[in-house]
Amino acid sequence: MVQPNFEDVVKAIATDTNTPTETVSKMYAETWAEYSDGARIMDYLTVLVTKRVRENLRGVSQDRH
Template structure:
Protein backbone atom coordinates (compact mmCIF):
# COMPACT_ATOMS: atom_id res chain seq x y z
CA UNK A 1 0.00 0.00 0.00
CA UNK A 2 1.40 3.37 -0.89
CA UNK A 3 1.74 6.22 1.59
CA UNK A 4 -1.11 8.27 0.12
CA UNK A 5 -3.55 5.36 0.30
CA UNK A 6 -2.52 4.67 3.91
CA UNK A 7 -3.10 8.32 4.83
CA UNK A 8 -6.55 8.24 3.23
CA UNK A 9 -7.41 5.07 5.14
CA UNK A 10 -6.25 6.65 8.42
CA UNK A 11 -8.42 9.72 7.68
CA UNK A 12 -11.43 7.51 6.98
CA UNK A 13 -10.97 5.51 10.19
CA UNK A 14 -10.56 8.73 12.20
CA UNK A 15 -13.77 10.14 10.71
CA UNK A 16 -15.71 6.91 11.30
CA UNK A 17 -14.58 6.50 14.89
CA UNK A 18 -14.37 10.20 15.83
CA UNK A 19 -10.82 9.60 17.04
CA UNK A 20 -7.90 12.03 16.63
CA UNK A 21 -5.86 11.54 13.45
CA UNK A 22 -2.66 11.25 15.49
CA UNK A 23 -4.10 8.40 17.54
CA UNK A 24 -5.36 6.52 14.50
CA UNK A 25 -2.11 7.06 12.62
CA UNK A 26 -0.02 5.76 15.52
CA UNK A 27 -2.29 2.74 16.02
CA UNK A 28 -2.22 1.99 12.28
CA UNK A 29 1.58 2.15 12.13
CA UNK A 30 1.99 -0.03 15.23
CA UNK A 31 -0.55 -2.57 14.02
CA UNK A 32 0.97 -2.63 10.53
CA UNK A 33 4.41 -3.29 12.02
CA UNK A 34 3.09 -6.10 14.20
CA UNK A 35 1.08 -7.76 11.42
CA UNK A 36 3.68 -7.39 8.67
CA UNK A 37 6.57 -8.74 10.75
CA UNK A 38 7.34 -12.07 9.13
CA UNK A 39 4.29 -11.99 6.85
CA UNK A 40 4.89 -13.62 3.50
CA UNK A 41 1.53 -12.79 1.96
CA UNK A 42 0.67 -9.09 2.07
CA UNK A 43 -2.49 -9.12 -0.07
CA UNK A 44 -5.01 -8.68 2.73
CA UNK A 45 -2.79 -6.99 5.29
CA UNK A 46 -4.35 -3.57 4.74
CA UNK A 47 -7.84 -4.93 5.40
CA UNK A 48 -6.74 -6.83 8.50
CA UNK A 49 -4.83 -3.87 9.94
CA UNK A 50 -7.73 -1.46 9.32
CA UNK A 51 -10.16 -3.89 10.97
CA UNK A 52 -7.93 -4.31 14.04
CA UNK A 53 -7.45 -0.53 14.42
CA UNK A 54 -11.24 0.02 14.23
CA UNK A 55 -11.82 -2.75 16.80
CA UNK A 56 -9.21 -1.32 19.14
CA UNK A 57 -10.67 2.17 18.90
CA UNK A 58 -14.18 0.85 19.59
CA UNK A 59 -12.95 -1.09 22.62
CA UNK A 60 -11.15 2.01 23.94
CA UNK A 61 -14.33 4.04 23.58
CA UNK A 62 -16.40 1.33 25.26
CA UNK A 63 -13.91 1.02 28.14
CA UNK A 64 -13.98 4.80 28.67
CA UNK A 65 -17.74 4.79 29.26
Protein backbone atom coordinates in the same frame (compact mmCIF):
# COMPACT_ATOMS: atom_id res chain seq x y z
CA MET B 1 6.56 -1.48 2.08
CA VAL B 2 4.09 1.39 2.42
CA GLN B 3 0.49 1.06 1.39
CA PRO B 4 -0.58 3.56 -1.30
CA ASN B 5 -3.62 4.82 0.62
CA PHE B 6 -2.24 4.96 4.16
CA GLU B 7 -3.41 8.54 4.75
CA ASP B 8 -6.89 7.87 3.34
CA VAL B 9 -7.33 4.81 5.55
CA VAL B 10 -6.15 6.69 8.64
CA LYS B 11 -8.48 9.63 7.93
CA ALA B 12 -11.45 7.30 7.41
CA ILE B 13 -10.81 5.45 10.67
CA ALA B 14 -10.32 8.73 12.54
CA THR B 15 -13.60 10.11 11.20
CA ASP B 16 -15.57 6.91 11.83
CA THR B 17 -14.30 6.50 15.39
CA ASN B 18 -14.13 10.19 16.33
CA THR B 19 -10.43 9.78 17.19
CA PRO B 20 -7.59 12.23 16.45
CA THR B 21 -5.73 11.43 13.22
CA GLU B 22 -2.39 11.36 15.07
CA THR B 23 -3.66 8.63 17.42
CA VAL B 24 -5.03 6.54 14.57
CA SER B 25 -1.85 7.00 12.54
CA LYS B 26 0.31 5.79 15.42
CA MET B 27 -1.93 2.79 16.13
CA TYR B 28 -2.06 1.90 12.43
CA ALA B 29 1.73 2.07 12.07
CA GLU B 30 2.24 -0.07 15.17
CA THR B 31 -0.34 -2.63 14.07
CA TRP B 32 1.08 -2.69 10.52
CA ALA B 33 4.56 -3.36 11.90
CA GLU B 34 3.24 -6.15 14.13
CA TYR B 35 1.22 -7.83 11.37
CA SER B 36 3.80 -7.42 8.58
CA ASP B 37 6.69 -8.82 10.63
CA GLY B 38 7.43 -12.13 8.97
CA ALA B 39 4.36 -12.00 6.73
CA ARG B 40 4.87 -13.61 3.35
CA ILE B 41 1.55 -12.63 1.82
CA MET B 42 0.81 -8.92 2.03
CA ASP B 43 -2.35 -8.83 -0.12
CA TYR B 44 -4.85 -8.54 2.73
CA LEU B 45 -2.67 -6.81 5.29
CA THR B 46 -4.32 -3.41 4.81
CA VAL B 47 -7.76 -4.94 5.44
CA LEU B 48 -6.61 -6.86 8.51
CA VAL B 49 -4.74 -3.90 10.02
CA THR B 50 -7.66 -1.54 9.37
CA LYS B 51 -10.07 -3.97 11.03
CA ARG B 52 -7.83 -4.40 14.10
CA VAL B 53 -7.34 -0.64 14.58
CA ARG B 54 -11.09 -0.01 14.30
CA GLU B 55 -11.83 -2.77 16.81
CA ASN B 56 -9.22 -1.43 19.22
CA LEU B 57 -10.60 2.10 18.98
CA ARG B 58 -14.18 0.95 19.45
CA GLY B 59 -13.10 -0.96 22.53
CA VAL B 60 -11.44 2.14 23.92
CA SER B 61 -14.47 4.33 23.28
CA GLN B 62 -16.80 1.76 24.87
CA ASP B 63 -14.58 1.64 27.96
CA ARG B 64 -15.03 5.38 28.40
CA HIS B 65 -18.84 5.18 28.54
